[in-house]
Amino acid sequence: MTEHVIVITGATDGLGRAVATRLAADPDTRLILHGRSPDRLADLRSELANLPAQVDTVLADLAELAQVRRLADDVAALTDHITVLVNNAGVGAGEPDGTTRRLTVDGNELRFAVNYLAPFTLTQRLLPLLDAGAPARIVNVASIGQHPIDFDDLTIAHGYGGRRAYGQSKLALITYTFTLAERLDPARVTVNSLHPATYMPTKMVLESAVWGHSIDTLETGLNATLRLIQDPALAGVTGRFYDRTAEAEALPDAYRPEVRQRLWDVSEQLTTP
Numbered sequence: 001m002t003e004h005v006i007v008i009t010g011a012t013d014g015l016g017r018a019v020a021t022r023l024a025a026d027p028d029t030r031l032i033l034h035g036r037s038p039d040r041l042a043d044l045r046s047e048l049a050n051l052p053a054q055v056d057t058v059l060a061d062l063a064e065l066a067q068v069r070r071l072a073d074d075v076a077a078l079t080d081h082i083t084v085l086v087n088n089a090g091v092g093a094g095e096p097d098g099t100t101r102r103l104t105v106d107g108n109e110l111r112f113a114v115n116y117l118a119p120f121t122l123t124q125r126l127l128p129l130l131d132a133g134a135p136a137r138i139v140n141v142a143s144i145g146q147h148p149i150d151f152d153d154l155t156i157a158h159g160y161g162g163r164r165a166y167g168q169s170k171l172a173l174i175t176y177t178f179t180l181a182e183r184l185d186p187a188r189v190t191v192n193s194l195h196p197a198t199y200m201p202t203k204m205v206l207e208s209a210v211w212g213h214s215i216d217t218l219e220t221g222l223n224a225t226l227r228l229i230q231d232p233a234l235a236g237v238t239g240r241f242y243d244r245t246a247e248a249e250a251l252p253d254a255y256r257p258e259v260r261q262r263l264w265d266v267s268e269q270l271t272t273p
Contacts, residue, residue: 001216005079005133006229007032009062010089012040015196017143018222019086019229020048020055020263027052032075034089036061046105062089062118063104065271072125081133084229085126087119087173092165101160108270109155113161115169120176121271127189134188135235138180139228142193144243146171146251151262175254175263190238192228196221197244214250220244 006023010016013035020033031053035041043058048055056078056252075082091114102110105109108117123138147167150156156165177193184191197220224244228234241250253259 002253004029004083005083006030006084006086007034007075007082007126008086008088009034011057012037012044013037015218015221015225016086016088018218019088019225020044021051022222022226023229024048024051024053024055029057030054030079032056032058032078034058034060034071037091058203062114063110063174065104065106065121066111066273068118068121069273072122073086075126076129079129082126082129082136083133084137084139085123086139086141086225086229087123088139088225089118089168090169093145093166099162101156101165101249103155106270107155109165111165111169112172115166115269116172116176118266119173120267123135123180123191124271126202127184130189136189137229137234138176138177138189138191139225140173140191140193141196141225142177142241143167143170144195144198144248146174146254148199148251148253149175149259149263151266154266169253171254172263172267174250175260176267177241178239178250178254179260179264181255184238186236186238190234190236192234192238192240192242194224194242195244195248196224200236249257 008016008020011020012035018199020031023029024031045057058071058074060067062068091111104113145167149166149168149172174193177191181191227245241248
């Protein structure tokens with residue numbers, strides 16, 4: 001198999017756009033790039049038009065699970081295999097997506113829906129294509145900003161805060177990464193998560209009332225993410241969490257079998273049509 005098919009969610013801004021632009025320089029790569037704005041997707045296609053990689057775009061609002069399922073179908077209609085899936089799209093702790101508690105059309109808390117339930121749903125539905133593209137990789141863009149999951153109040157009806165909601169969603173994504181890694185043959189599909197950088201100068205950070213300033217460069221996050229996508233030394237390496245390029249530990253709950261199983265069960269319950 002010569003064609004590398006790489007799917008990136010949240011590719012129209014920030015880290016996702018930087019990763020897509022760098023990967024588009026490879027003529028043996030086909031990119032399937034996701035966004036939620038038709039105009040921004042059109043702008044991205046125009047920007048990448050003169051680069052050698054083949055580029056397709058797919059549209060979905062990841063806050064709505066029906067659109068996530070349709071996104072998986074749209075990707076499957078474009079290719080019979082995937083070599084890398086980068087779950088990058090996310091909602092931060094504050095603006096531009098609001099600082100107050102919001103529920104999606106499915107009744108889920110917004111950050112939990114976009115940052116966790118969407119990649120869970122998309123990944124589970126694309127696993128056959130990833131297996132067909134073996135050796136394949138799943139890269140989950142998470143964070144060192146984590147918060148324990150309150151299974152008795154997943155929508156955070158009590159004590160809501162943007163940081164708490166964001167941290168809960170990112171810990172869920174890391175926990176899912178660990179669980180999925182145990183269920184997949186690492187010779188065929190690996191799955192790892194990372195904190196790409198701290199407060200990169202992206203729209204999520206700069207427009208946030210919570211953060212509002214950058215610390216690391218976008219290049220730091222770009223290189224850390226590309227490493228998980230491309231580095232031959234990571235072949236077969238799975239079930240890890242990285243802080244930039246260094247292996248790190250998540251909150252203790254992510255390693256507890258009872259938490260992993262409960263999260264898996266509730267994730268299936270919340271995402272089953």
